[in-house]
Structures are given as structure tokens and as C-alpha cells.
Amino acid sequence: MGTRFDTIKHLHEHRHWVRHKLLTASRGLTNDGLRKSFEMGVGSVLGTFVHLYGAETVWINVLENKNQSAAFPTLENFANLEALERDWELLDQRWAAWLSNVKEEDLDHVAERIREGKSFLTTVMDVLIHVATHQHYHAAQIVNMLRHLGVKPPPACDFIVMARENFLDEKK
Numbered sequence: 001m002g003t004r005f006d007t008i009k010h011l012h013e014h015r016h017w018v019r020h021k022l023l024t025a026s027r028g029l030t031n032d033g034l035r036k037s038f039e040m041g042v043g044s045v046l047g048t049f050v051h052l053y054g055a056e057t058v059w060i061n062v063l064e065n066k067n068q069s070a071a072f073p074t075l076e077n078f079a080n081l082e083a084l085e086r087d088w089e090l091l092d093q094r095w096a097a098w099l100s101n102v103k104e105e106d107l108d109h110v111a112e113r114i115r116e117g118k119s120f121l122t123t124v125m126d127v128l129i130h131v132a133t134h135q136h137y138h139a140a141q142i143v144n145m146l147r148h149l150g151v152k153p154p155p156a157c158d159f160i161v162m163a164r165e166n167f168l169d170e171k172k
Contacts, residue, residue: 003104004104004107004125005102005103005104005107008099008107008125008128008129008132009099011128011129011132011133012095012099012128012131012132013162014132014136014159014162015131015132015135015136016092017162018135018136018139018157018162019052019088019135019139021155021156021157022049022139022142022143022146022155022157023049023081023085024155025146025151025154025155026045026049026081026142026146026151027081028151029045029081029146029149029151031080031081033045033149034046034080034081035047035075036145036149038144038145038148040141040144040145041138041141041142041145042138042141044075044145045142045145045146045149046075046078046081046084047075048138048141048142048145049081049084049142050073050074050075050077050078050084051138052134052135052138053073053084053087053088053091054072054073055131055134056091056095056131056135057070057073057091058072058113059113059127059130059131060091060094060095060098062111062112062113062127063098063111063124063127064094064098068113068114068115069114102124106124107123107124107125107128108123108124108125109123109124110122110123110124111123111124111127113127136157139157140157143155143157
């Protein structure tokens, strides 16, 4: 039986795996396709990716006790998907380093998120669950947008798909 932190690490492994699937499926789209407006999510595939990147940046800053007043990124910050992916690689390195150093007992510590001058207190465990589930929520929207843009087959992003792939890889 695993620890709470084992579960958190598994959720974040899934978060990373899903993003990779979604980005791979999106690479064949034109810049216009990536920016096509939809009445769901943040409004476009690229816009939703930028939102997820921004949220991950905000929360790693909270967990690292770094500057929380940095501006939330917008579409204008990224000329294309490749530019976003380059920045996301650096952000992934920060997340990997932070997750590799956290301990089970750290999950009960309180993290402070300051937004518009207001303080919000949440346990580290809940922040980590939020970051993973926030992406899952928006991943479904991106899959739906990709479907409307003609991407076939749309990526299968369910946790069980990753678990089965990992199980088969471990059997090899």
C-alpha cells in the first residue's frame, strides 16, 4: 500500500502524461487552428494550454515561496505552440525538482496563495491535488476542441489508459 505522497506523484505523472498526449495531438494544427475560438474552456486550444501553463507557474511559485505577483501569461506571450513548449520544459524541471524533495509530512503544511492582495490558505496536499485535477478538467475541453478541429483519433487521456500502458511496460 502506498503513501498519500505516492498517490500525489502518480496524479502528477498522469498530469504530465496527459499534457504530452494533448501537445502531440495539437502539433499538427496550424496556428489559426490552435487559436480558433470555441465556447468552452479558455476559448481555444492554445489559450487553454497557456492557462494551464500559467496555473502551474502560479502554484509552483506558491510552493517554492517565490514571487506571486508575476503577471499571468496570455496568448500574446507565446508566438506559437513551440515557444510555449520550450517554456513548459523549464517549468517541468522546477516541478520535478520540487516533487523530488517533498516529504510525506510536508503535505500537511499550509501554503499561502496571495491573489489581488488577499491571502488564501490551503494545505500543500490540496494544492497538489488541485494542480493535477485542474489540468484534467481542461484536458477534456482540449480533447473536445481537437475533435471539432478534425484531429482523429482524439487522444485518450483517461488515467486508466496510462495505468494500462505502464503495466504493460513493466511486464516487458
